[in-house]
Amino acid sequence: MMRTLAILLLSVNYAWADGKGEGNETSHTGHAFEKLVDGEKLEVDPSRFSTFLEGLSDCQVAVVSVQGMVCDFCARGIEKMFRRDPQVKKIDVDLSKGKVLIAYPDDSRIDFEDIKQKILSNGQNATHLKILHI
Amino acid sequence: MLFSDNVRNAVYYHYSPTHRYSVGIEMVEDKFRIENYANLRLTYLLDRRNTDYSQQNLYFQLGFSSNVSDNHFFGLHGDWETRRWFAGFNLKSVETKAFKYIDQCYQVGVAPYLGDYGDLHTWIMVKTKKFSSEKGWTTYPVLKFFKGSTLLEFGFDKYNTWDAHLMHRF
Numbered sequence: 001m002m003r004t005l006a007i008l009l010l011s012v013n014y015a016w017a018d019g020k021g022e023g024n025e026t027s028h029t030g031h032a033f034e035k036l037v038d039g040e041k042l043e044v045d046p047s048r049f050s051t052f053l054e055g056l057s058d059c060q061v062a063v064v065s066v067q068g069m070v071c072d073f074c075a076r077g078i079e080k081m082f083r084r085d086p087q088v089k090k091i092d093v094d095l096s097k098g099k100v101l102i103a104y105p106d107d108s109r110i111d112f113e114d115i116k117q118k119i120l121s122n123g124q125n126a127t128h129l130k131i132l133h134i
Numbered sequence: 135m136l137f138s139d140n141v142r143n144a145v146y147y148h149y150s151p152t153h154r155y156s157v158g159i160e161m162v163e164d165k166f167r168i169e170n171y172a173n174l175r176l177t178y179l180l181d182r183r184n185t186d187y188s189q190q191n192l193y194f195q196l197g198f199s200s201n202v203s204d205n206h207f208f209g210l211h212g213d214w215e216t217r218r219w220f221a222g223f224n225l226k227s228v229e230t231k232a233f234k235y236i237d238q239c240y241q242v243g244v245a246p247y248l249g250d251y252g253d254l255h256t257w258i259m260v261k262t263k264k265f266s267s268e269k270g271w272t273t274y275p276v277l278k279f280f281k282g283s284t285l286l287e288f289g290f291d292k293y294n295t296w297d298a299h300l301m302h303r304f
Contacts, residue, residue, distance in 0.1 A: 068184025073280045093251040123153040
């Protein structure tokens, strides 16, 4: 938990998208920190998230909330789909929280519509996106 | 996908162009009619409901056989699952020149532990099935394991026959 908090404190930027389909690249430097302190939850498993961040730098992590992702076997298709995207540096699935973590290069544009389409093609629904700049 | 029970052994290879439907070829060794044939199968997702904690599905299935007895089948398959609980059914109407029968199968299960992504996942299940060509229902335990893209399911009924189901997703 402490490690995750430290990572979050070191985050340069934090952006969020409201799930209405816009790739949101707007940075809110500092603003995010306030939000997190004020109790907005990242809703990822802290240890899983910190493991995911190992070896990553100068990138942004899309934290995608997914409905219907109840089975490891079914979620495999999500991982395979995103691995085909050359922009994706790393991907992980957090079944317990219903999240998909996707690392992109810092200069790439994250398109929530594209993410939603990829996840829908595997049969689940992406409902919300948060972007963390690492 | 490899499948074996007291009625048939089958190898099924299918492709899903979208999550809505899949088409495939199933090679069947029919133990009941003692013949081998191929089925051309179509599976169509009629409805899917996703929530934060569950998914439920209803599929329509259709198949045509290559064998001389001109058989075909259609049916419904439904399931509902959370990470902990599973319930599903399969209804299949099979018609041939000589026979017409309905297969019914119902299954419930519980995951004894909730594994993380990448872990070995286990389900303890109970399956009950009835073929209209047989008297009574057969109910028996089933264990299901999956890890990564491979799933293995097997059960053992009172007639000492095995259900086995191996699936790999490419």
